[in-house]
Each structure stands twice: as structure tokens, then as C-alpha cells.
Amino acid sequence: MRINWGYVKIMCLLLVIAGLYGFSDYRSGLRRIEKLNVEFVGEQNLYITERTVNKLLIQNCGSLKNVSKEKLVLNTIEKVLDANKMVKKSQVYLTVDGKLTSEIVQRKPIGRVESGSKFYLDDEGKRMPLSQSHSARVPIITGEITGKSLEDVYEILKFINEDEFLRKNVIGIHIEKEEKYQLKFRMEQFVVNLGSVDNLESKFSNFKAFYAKANKDKSLEKFAMVSLEFNNQVVCTKI
Numbered sequence: 001m002r003i004n005w006g007y008v009k010i011m012c013l014l015l016v017i018a019g020l021y022g023f024s025d026y027r028s029g030l031r032r033i034e035k036l037n038v039e040f041v042g043e044q045n046l047y048i049t050e051r052t053v054n055k056l057l058i059q060n061c062g063s064l065k066n067v068s069k070e071k072l073v074l075n076t077i078e079k080v081l082d083a084n085k086m087v088k089k090s091q092v093y094l095t096v097d098g099k100l101t102s103e104i105v106q107r108k109p110i111g112r113v114e115s116g117s118k119f120y121l122d123d124e125g126k127r128m129p130l131s132q133s134h135s136a137r138v139p140i141i142t143g144e145i146t147g148k149s150l151e152d153v154y155e156i157l158k159f160i161n162e163d164e165f166l167r168k169n170v171i172g173i174h175i176e177k178e179e180k181y182q183l184k185f186r187m188e189q190f191v192v193n194l195g196s197v198d199n200l201e202s203k204f205s206n207f208k209a210f211y212a213k214a215n216k217d218k219s220l221e222k223f224a225m226v227s228l229e230f231n232n233q234v235v236c237t238k239i
Helices: 005-030 050-061 074-082 147-161 164-169 200-216
Strands: 035-041 087-094 099-106 109-115 117-122 140-143 170-177 180-185 191-195 223-227 235-238
Touching: 035 050, 050 074, 050 099, 074 087, 074 099, 109 147, 117 147, 147 164, 147 170, 147 180, 147 200, 164 170, 191 200, 200 223
Parallel strands: 035 099, 109 140, 140 170, 191 223
Antiparallel strands: 087 099, 109 117, 170 180, 180 191, 223 235
């Protein structure tokens, strides 16, 4: 019987490769975590700090340093981080040099409620607790806080954040009652009665036209109230 040495060589080569791969995988499983690394993605205002993240991991997962790779359950670590009320989402991975890296996207506040209980309203319209590490410079929300009024305020804040002029100048939203909202501006004394959240684009367009003209005429300080409640009209009350 003639031996096919080419076939034998291929089989030997495959066995060697499989052995090397298995040994490498075994060694990789024994690799231990040498350092914990926390990276914040996007927003740099830290509502949750690196120290808090490390403390959170220790409390829920124990000390992770010197733990072998095979004992890590990355999904479990991500769930621990995602459960924190300051975290929008996280991703955890182990680098080749033994660093356990946690990439964290924080929640982003767009308004701060200061009526009874205090909390942020985030960019998804959800309640977010205040942070001991950083105070966001966002419009202050006061007045009659209800589920419906917060939904409306969220729509107003989304519109404000998409407009450079409004984003720079609106510092407060007061809820007189549902569908009756007032805006407070940074430099002006007058109050803007917005009414409901219907036709926001038209209302703000009319207001900016009024503001540009009154600013040019140097008459802004003469007004105590500006109403946008009526269709395609800006009604002003002088001091």
C-alpha cells in the first residue's frame, strides 16, 4: 500500500495549528486583568465619575484586578453599569494588554425641574437624578409639574435646543397649567407667553422677527409681556 505523504503532511500541519490555537486560547483564558480603564464617550461633563464607576464595579462584581479572563462575564458587567441612572449605555471589553475597559455614554440633561422634587429631564424625555459631580447649565422648569406638562416641556426643549438663538437665550420655562407655558429669557425682563405646544415653529419664527425689530429699535426694555398664544400674532404689553 502506497502512503500519500502529501496527505500525511497536511494532516500533521493541521494538528500542529490546532494545538497552537488551543494552547494560545488556553493561555488567553489564563490572562489576568492588570488595570481597570474607564472612558467617557461624547459629553465631557461628568455626571458620573471614573471613581464612581470603579466603586460600582467593586460593589457588584468584587475586585476585578488579577481575575482571569475566563472568569469574566462582560455582559454582566455591562448590565451593572447600565443600571446606573446616569448611564445611557455602556460597552465593556478586555484589551490584549490586560486592560478591562468600560466605555460609557452618559445621559444628557436638557432641563432641570425645580418644583417640589428636583430632577433633570434628559434628551429622551425621561427623568434623570441630579448629580453630585456636575451641575448642568440648562433651562429651569418650574410650576405645575404633571406627566402631560413634562411631555409638553420636553417638546419645547427639543425645539429650543435645535435653534441657536433660543438655546443661548431661554433660561427658564414656567408651567402655569397644562397647555399654558411661559418662557424666561437671559437678558430680557419680559415674559413670553407661549400658550400650548401647537405650531411651535410658527410661534418662534414670529417671535424672532419681533425680537430682531425691537432690538434694532432699542425698545425691548419697554415690554413686560410678549404673547405668542394667538395665531400668527405677537401681542405685547408695555411696562
